[in-house]
Amino acid sequence: MVPFALPSVARVLLRLLPVLAAAVVAWLALAGQGHADPRDWLTAEEHAWVAQHPVVRVGASATYGPFTYTDEDGRTTGLSVDYARRLSELTGLRFEFQKPQTFAENLAGLGSGDIDMLMSLRETAERAQKVGFTRPYISVPAVLLRRAGDGGGPLQPGEPVAVSRGYAVAAFLKDRYATNPVQVESDDRAVLRRLAGGEIGAAVMDLAGATYLMRSDGIGNLRVVDDIGFAYSLGIGYRHDWPMLGRILDKALLRIGDGERQAIADRWITQDTALMRWQRRALWAIGIALVLVIAGLGLVLLWNRALQRQVRLRGDLLNRELAERMRLQDADRARESAEVTSRTKSEFLSQASHELRTPLNAVLGFSQLLAHDAQRPLDETQRSRVRHIDQAAKHLLALIEDMMMLSRVEANTLTVQALPLQAGPLLRRCVDLAQPAAEAAGVQLQLGLTPDEDSTLPLVQADPIRLEQVLHNLISNAIKYNRRGGWVKVRACVAQRGFRIEVADNGLGLSAEQRSQLFQPFNRLGRVEQPGTGIGLVICKQLMDRMGGRILVDSETGQGSRFTLELPAVPTAA
Structure with missing residues (x-):
């Protein structure tokens, strides 16, 4: 063996799971590919224009994936490049992608005539004053992103939201979500990195670009939480003084069938995005x-x-x-x-x-x-x-x-830092975060500590992030295993061993047998009707041990439970 x-x-x-899921979706997407009509569909005037303007300069971006970006070999590639290649076959025009610039620089260059065309661009009233637009050839929804585990949902009134500079969705947010401040970042990658790092709480991006960047940059702690009601109907922007180019491109786009469009989209946009169509x-x-x-x-x-x-x-x-x-x-x-x-x-x-x-x-x-x-x-x-x-x-x-x-x-790879901290504000934050869940369960959640009493408590020696994680788990359990009309009380006090925090409830309580099995991994204590993993209290105990403290349990069946955290207090100067 x-x-x-x-x-x-x-x-x-496990590595094959995403591939298998993508293969299933691709197998379900049964669509044919369109073919170009070999007939001469350009007018004589349009043929003459193509002969006079054989080369069209196209704006490029290094980071606008999966539409236009620079690959590892320094080449411009993406969905827009595939469309440009197909349009070149249909029209005879040669599309040359220029040196990559930011989105705002490309848009300004198109308006000034420094470039002739810009792919994957959404038409707005402001842009239409300086730029011509073809019919849209792809539509991608804009979605709200948050960090996984934050528990947030749709955008709340007054909550700041981040977007990339120059994008049409910024004007939509200012109109539809007038009370929400819009934070403008340099590009999509900057938006995602700040969101993943916790510098901002919410961001809006197109679904295809967000999915591409999260996968290419290895960002795994973000999730889609809402469709904000805005879609990027993307067409081609062209110079205002070249209306003939727009007419030719519109006719060429009509000759690209639905099957061929879907095939191009499937190469660059994850199958998860395509699922929304079926x-x-x-x-x-x-x-x-x-x-x-x-x-x-x-x-x-x-x-x-x-x-x-x-x-x-x-x-x-x-x-x-x-x-x-x-x-x-x-x-x-x-x-x-x-x-x-x-x-x-x-x-x-x-x-x-x-x-x-x-x-x-x-x-x-x-x-x-x-x-x-x-x-x-x-x-x-x-x-x-x-x-x-x-x-x-x-x-x-x-x-x-x-x-x-x-x-x-x-594995002893989790960093735990014992720092002096005030327990009062941390307790208040934990209780405030748990209040919505308590109200939904019909449980009264109380904090036996006023802001004026914070200064009377000694400083406690603990890791603030890990202590908040332990408290959140204990309070959530007290609410989950309670009854409608019950109560949960959180308080802090000085103890002989240093500092004590108590989370008490009048819920279901625990038998002696259940108490003996309380810190066993994956043991749900027979309460399978409630959601959970059976790991939370195991993690709490190990975190308390790492911080030099301990966790105590006092409970009787039908009489509720009291979980006590004991931590060392910071010694006061003599």
Whole structure:
């Protein structure tokens, strides 16, 4: 038997999941390709114009993927280049892409005559004063993006939103969302990087460009949360003093059939974007992709449990061998093998979770877009299916996030910094974030601490990010396993061991047997009717241990529970 062969196979299978999902969608997209009519369809006047202007200068961008961008070899490529190549075959014109510039520079150059044509451009009233436009040849929706796990939904009144400089959607946002400040960034890549880094909370981009940049730049912590009601109907912009060029291009675009257009789009825009055009096929495709993800996740869980059993067996063997002085060398080998096994498990879990999170975010984003598509509304049966897909994907995404955190903690790769901090503002922020969930569950959430009392509490020694994560988990559990009309109370006080934070509720409570199993991974304590992963409290305990504290539990069945966090206080000067 070859040791540790399963992780390699599993890793290959997980890498194939997005490819398989894309293949399923491509198989469902049954459309023919159009062919150019060989007849001479240009008028004599148009033939003469082509002869007089054989070369047309086209604006290019290095970062406007997947429409126009510079590849690794320094060549201009993308969907727009494919369309230009096809239009060249139809018209006889030679389209020369110029040195890449920013979108704003290209638009200014088109208005001044420094370039003759700009592909994939949306017509606006302001642009039409200086630029001519052909009929649109592709339409891409603009969507709202947020960080995965932030819990935000549609744009809220007064919330800032970021867009790229010079894009038509900025004017739409200022008109439709007048109360929302619009932050203008240099380009789409800058928007996504600031959003992924937490510098901004929301951004609007075209779906195709966002999907392309997230995949090419390896940004996996963003998700699509809303269709803002704006679509980029993209055509070709041309010099205002060349109306004949526009007439020729319009006639040529009409000769590119739907099948050929779809074939070009499928080469550059992810199949997930194409799904929005076929809602019925999309439901099947998303369902099949979800089955593949579930199968991969099941493989991860089975491998995790197998490794845990193997680690336990090797640990027992190690203990016996250590008792025998004559076998110390074998014991050292066993210890090293157990450590390698543990590292292999943690590395496998981390990589597998990363591989699964990207297709799951796509499933979530596009299922939400399908549910809110005002132009092609779903019937009740389809809405029900989309809701089931959305709920299952959210549950799987939560499980993946918890597994990634657990693997980082177990592998000792999670950075925990013990810093002096005031507990009052942190507690208040956690309670405020949990209030919507408490109100929805009919539970009264209280903080037994006023802002005036903050200064009376000593500074606590803890990592603010990890402590907030622990508190969020405890408060969420207290709300989830409560009853309508119940209460959850959060308070802080000075204790003999330093500093104490309590989260108490009058919910279902825990039996003695359940308390003994509380910190076992994947143990739901028999409460399968509530959503969850069975990992949250395990992570909480390990984080408290890493911060030099501990977590205590006091609970009785039917009497509620009280979870107590004890942390060291910062010593005061004598």
